[in-house]
Amino acid sequence: MPRVTNAVLPGRAAPATILFENGRITAIEDASDVPAPPGGGGGEDIDAAGRTVLPGLVNAHAHIDKTLFGGPWVSAPQVETVAERVAHERRHRDAHGLPSTEYASALVEAMVAAGTTHLRTHTDVDPGVGLRGVAAVAEVARRYRGVIDVQQVAFPQGGLITNPGTLDLLRDAVDAGASVIGGLDPAGFDDAPNAHLDAVFDLAASTGTGIDVHLHDGGSLGAWEMGLIARMTEEYGLGGRVAVSHAFGIAHPPTRERLLERFAEVGVALVSAAVYDAPVPPLRACAERGVLLAGGTDGINDLWGPFGDGDMLRRAMLIAYRNSSRCDDELLLALDTVTTNAARVLGVEDHGLRVGGPADLVVVGARSAAEAVAKVPARDLVLRAGAVVARDGVLVGAEGGNAPLH
Numbered sequence: 001m002p003r004v005t006n007a008v009l010p011g012r013a014a015p016a017t018i019l020f021e022n023g024r025i026t027a028i029e030d031a032s033d034v035p036a037p038p039g040g041g042g043g044e045d046i047d048a049a050g051r052t053v054l055p056g057l058v059n060a061h062a063h064i065d066k067t068l069f070g071g072p073w074v075s076a077p078q079v080e081t082v083a084e085r086v087a088h089e090r091r092h093r094d095a096h097g098l099p100s101t102e103y104a105s106a107l108v109e110a111m112v113a114a115g116t117t118h119l120r121t122h123t124d125v126d127p128g129v130g131l132r133g134v135a136a137v138a139e140v141a142r143r144y145r146g147v148i149d150v151q152q153v154a155f156p157q158g159g160l161i162t163n164p165g166t167l168d169l170l171r172d173a174v175d176a177g178a179s180v181i182g183g184l185d186p187a188g189f190d191d192a193p194n195a196h197l198d199a200v201f202d203l204a205a206s207t208g209t210g211i212d213v214h215l216h217d218g219g220s221l222g223a224w225e226m227g228l229i230a231r232m233t234e235e236y237g238l239g240g241r242v243a244v245s246h247a248f249g250i251a252h253p254p255t256r257e258r259l260l261e262r263f264a265e266v267g268v269a270l271v272s273a274a275v276y277d278a279p280v281p282p283l284r285a286c287a288e289r290g291v292l293l294a295g296g297t298d299g300i301n302d303l304w305g306p307f308g309d310g311d312m313l314r315r316a317m318l319i320a321y322r323n324s325s326r327c328d329d330e331l332l333l334a335l336d337t338v339t340t341n342a343a344r345v346l347g348v349e350d351h352g353l354r355v356g357g358p359a360d361l362v363v364v365g366a367r368s369a370a371e372a373v374a375k376v377p378a379r380d381l382v383l384r385a386g387a388v389v390a391r392d393g394v395l396v397g398a399e400g401g402n403a404p405l406h
């Protein structure tokens, strides 16, 4: 039976040995309690040597259909509004060959090498690009099946009510495999908050999909929209299946506490990529009130902006940093945003370092999980279902190296 020895695990005092078989963890024992294999063998052993082992990392918000990762360097425009960024992307995406399975694959490989096992990605759907993005992402998901699980959000990046034809395409995207319906600033971008959210919730309810709304609208406008989303989540009975991404309006002091209370009551999750100088949801307040806060990367190296590398530990660090976190407890809350919490937002139950759980293990050069968040160390080894899929930041192939991945 293969095993990882001398592993430091989050929340466990003594070094542990993790035993696994057929892709599942069969036991987690104190290292001192586990005898060496007879005959001094241990050929299947991986000695973590006191390093930290984390569960598979989960990216709850990306846009792999937009990325230029691995391609030529393209300067993003220095513009201020979402509408200007959308317009810029619409003008230039075709010239850059977007969406591109090649760039998306390069990014997914970087994500896997950094320990990501599950990904939610918002794919643009509009009358211009049609379902080409959905098809491209589905192809990339097939290519890396068994290594990373990819969940698509059908995303009306170009508007929904203001962009006729998009709603029908969102429905077609669900038929093509998207499992979540997206939304975008129902008031600030689409100028039709009630019609926009009615359309999103009706489609989700009729197709059995989840909801994940981009909400850059801040202040009292964003807070009002979040109150509406909470009410509709309750009315449609979609608790536990609705997320608000970015949620800049959560920082609006007069309504912050009440909104967190409502989100906990009705089951609305928050997703943050801790981007630029925009507000980040409060890590400790969310944990204390029972609001799921998950981390994502948002867009990486695309026509919107130059940053990003697909590393979810770095994103946990940014969420902690932007929350002014200093103590280990808070660093571990930040780790939850890219592991346990993100898995729950994606509806992934088969996640976590526990007996019976998947042998999705990430060995990192840190002495504790808190240090891993603070220092963002190299990923020495990534296992998916017990098979090594990446070593020292490089993919080595699935299923014990039977075939190159790409």
Ligand SMILES: [Zn+2]
Residues within 6 Å of the ligand: 061, 062, 063, 122, 214, 245, 298, 299
């Ligand atoms: Zn986004």
